[in-house]
Amino acid sequence: MDQTPILDRLRPHVPWGLTTPKDERGRAILLATPGVLLEVLRAARTHLPLDSLVDLTCWDRLPDAPRFEVVYLLGQAGGADRLTVKVQVDGDPPRLPTATGIYPGAAWPEREVYDMFGVVFDGHPDLRRILMPDDWEGHPLRRDFPLTEEAVEFKGHTPKVPSEIIPFFRPHSPSGSGGDPPPGSG
Amino acid sequence: MSELTRETLTLNMGPQHPSTHGVLRLVLELEGEIVRTCTPVIGYLHTGIEKEMETRTYLQNVTLVDRIEYVAAYMEEMAFYLAVERLMEVEVPPRARCIRVLMCELNRIASHLLYLGTGCLDLNLSSVFMYCFADRERFLDLSEMVSGQRMMPGYFRAGGVAADLPDEFFPAARAFLDDLPRRIDEYERLLDDNLIWRERTEGVAVLGRDDAIALSATGPVLRGSGVAHDVRKVLPYAGYEEFEFDVPVRPEGDAYARYRVRMEEMRQSRRIALQALERLPDGPVLTGDRKVALPPRAELARSMEAVIHQFKLVSEGMHPPAGDSYVATESARGEKGYFIVSDGSNRPARVHVRAPSFYNLQTLPAMVANRPLSDVVVAVASIDIILGDVDR
Numbered sequence: 001m002d003q004t005p006i007l008d009r010l011r012p013h014v015p016w017g018l019t020t021p022k023d024e025r026g027r028a029i030l031l032a033t034p035g036v037l038l039e040v041l042r043a044a045r046t047h048l049p050l051d052s053l054v055d056l057t058c059w060d061r062l063p064d065a066p067r068f069e070v071v072y073l074l075g076q077a078g079g080a081d082r083l084t085v086k087v088q089v090d091g092d093p094p095r096l097p098t099a100t101g102i103y104p105g106a107a108w109p110e111r112e113v114y115d116m117f118g119v120v121f122d123g124h125p126d127l128r129r130i131l132m133p134d135d136w137e138g139h140p141l142r143r144d145f146p147l148t149e150e151a152v153e154f155k156g157h158t159p160k161v162p163s164e165i166i167p168f169f170r171p172h173s174p175s176g177s178g179g180d181p182p183p184g185s186g
Numbered sequence: 187m188s189e190l191t192r193e194t195l196t197l198n199m200g201p202q203h204p205s206t207h208g209v210l211r212l213v214l215e216l217e218g219e220i221v222r223t224c225t226p227v228i229g230y231l232h233t234g235i236e237k238e239m240e241t242r243t244y245l246q247n248v249t250l251v252d253r254i255e256y257v258a259a260y261m262e263e264m265a266f267y268l269a270v271e272r273l274m275e276v277e278v279p280p281r282a283r284c285i286r287v288l289m290c291e292l293n294r295i296a297s298h299l300l301y302l303g304t305g306c307l308d309l310n311l312s313s314v315f316m317y318c319f320a321d322r323e324r325f326l327d328l329s330e331m332v333s334g335q336r337m338m339p340g341y342f343r344a345g346g347v348a349a350d351l352p353d354e355f356f357p358a359a360r361a362f363l364d365d366l367p368r369r370i371d372e373y374e375r376l377l378d379d380n381l382i383w384r385e386r387t388e389g390v391a392v393l394g395r396d397d398a399i400a401l402s403a404t405g406p407v408l409r410g411s412g413v414a415h416d417v418r419k420v421l422p423y424a425g426y427e428e429f430e431f432d433v434p435v436r437p438e439g440d441a442y443a444r445y446r447v448r449m450e451e452m453r454q455s456r457r458i459a460l461q462a463l464e465r466l467p468d469g470p471v472l473t474g475d476r477k478v479a480l481p482p483r484a485e486l487a488r489s490m491e492a493v494i495h496q497f498k499l500v501s502e503g504m505h506p507p508a509g510d511s512y513v514a515t516e517s518a519r520g521e522k523g524y525f526i527v528s529d530g531s532n533r534p535a536r537v538h539v540r541a542p543s544f545y546n547l548q549t550l551p552a553m554v555a556n557r558p559l560s561d562v563v564v565a566v567a568s569i570d571i572i573l574g575d576v577d578r
Contacts, residue, residue, distance in 0.1 A: 059536035105402030
């Protein structure tokens with residue numbers, strides 16, 4: 001279903017100059033910046049009105065910069081309107097304002113993004129790890145966080161790295177040439 | 187004495203507790219028998235599936251996908267493959283689309299039977315539990331006929347399903363669906379006339395309409411709070427727009443309302459499944475696109491091209507074009523969707539699961555605040571969480 005008309009309804013209420021990506025696959029997507037993120041979310045909440053946060057997640061764009069892209073999927077309870085707001089953020093640690101003031105349902109998914117990617121949400125009422133143990137070091141879903149087999153005490157067992165089990169093929173690589181894995185997955 | 191009664195007691199419920207339906211820990215702040223605050227602590231079942239999926243090809247990933255919401259695995263596969271197919275722009279043949287809907291709706295019935303059985307067991311109504319599991323067994327048998335597996339079927343493929351329905355499936359599925367209304371009526375007679383069930387669920391674990399929306403609840407939890415929101419209706423996918431069914435809604439927002447919604451949903455799922463059986467079109471069950479789907483086994487003996495395609499797909503997998511996709515689906519517990527980012531390689535760059543149990547569990551503190559401790563058990567059961575889905 002084509003949802004792009006929703007963007008035309010939102011345009012008058014958000015700062016000028018926000019763009020949409022080229023390939024939307026039928027979705028309405030808006031690229032925001034960290035500075036205007038809350039303004040965009042508030043406009044979507046009050047003017048469209050998209051009253052529920054369907055999903056909030058993030059992905060690591062390494063080696064590109066800005067490194068992290070946080071994705072907000074907004075929806076309407078009882079309605080078909082959907083809007084995806086993406087915001088790219090960099091820094092150590094990357095910081096974004098919390099959306100919990102606008103969408104209380106963002107509390108847990110923001111904790112998950114903090115846990116998995118280390119994105120700090122300023123103003124979050126309870127920003128703790130949610131899935132990993134409290135004393136865990138690092139943020140597992142970052143691409144430079146290695147994924148290996150856990151060491152076991154069997155004699156002669158060398159832990160395998162998953163990227164050694166399945167060859168990685170670069171985008172549209174010539175037939176049969178296994179390339180190097182992306183940074184961090186090996 | 188008045189000094190003592192004002193003290194609060196911190197109680198750990200779980201992670202090992204029969205009523206948590208998995209490994210869920212609740213830190214409860216009690217004032218006497220009354221819960222003042224409830225803090226769910228999750229992650230005990232975190233297996234890093236999202237990270238693991240980044241190291242596997244799309245075909246291999248279905249094995250992991252099945253293990254997230256393991257009692258509704260067909261719907262899980264549906265959500266995953268719809269997102270992959272959106273990336274690849276693959277058409278699914280009509281027969282495969284119909285089979286997918288059929289299996290998903292049968293799975294929804296089985297999943298709601300599991301909710302009903304375990305929810306009743308928590309309240310010591312163990313006979314209902316036995317009946318529900320006996321009925322669920324019939325779905326597991328159907329699943330075994332179709333996919334060879336009772337759970338974690340791995341039956342869907344990008345562009346269709348792995349195999350056509352076997353002949354013995356049709357009479358068995360019809361018999362299951364024919365018996366179902368009588369069985370559901372029987373459960374309702376067992377429960378609706380049962381004083382214990384009514385008193386423990388009516389007015390208990392109440393979630394208001396506004397709270398449910400604000401806290402991102404979906405599925406029966408949202409519909410039990412008076413919002414007519416079903417992704418199958420508002421954003422039809424996989425051909426659901428061709429089927430006739432109603433969306434049951436209850437305004438009360440209590441555990442009893444969620445029970446009523448699920449009972450009615452089983453009847454509606456039966457309706458959809460019967461329509462799917464009725465109109466099952468002829469034709470292939472897998473797309474003919476050799477860059478996406480494996481060639482039929484028989485072709486391998488005759489065609490060199492088929493052998494090459496098979497080798498490439500098994501060893502290397504498919505390459506969706508760069509970009510991301512998300513397709514919303516209605517799983518048994520609410521909105522399930524896969525946010526998949528592809529960088530054009532044979533493995534996804536990021537897979538995120540929009541897990542309904544994760545978001546629905548977020549409403550638990552609002553349900554049990556300032557209510558007796560015994561209501562916590564009812565509230566957890568009525569949300570119908572699957573911890574594999576919460577923790578992934």
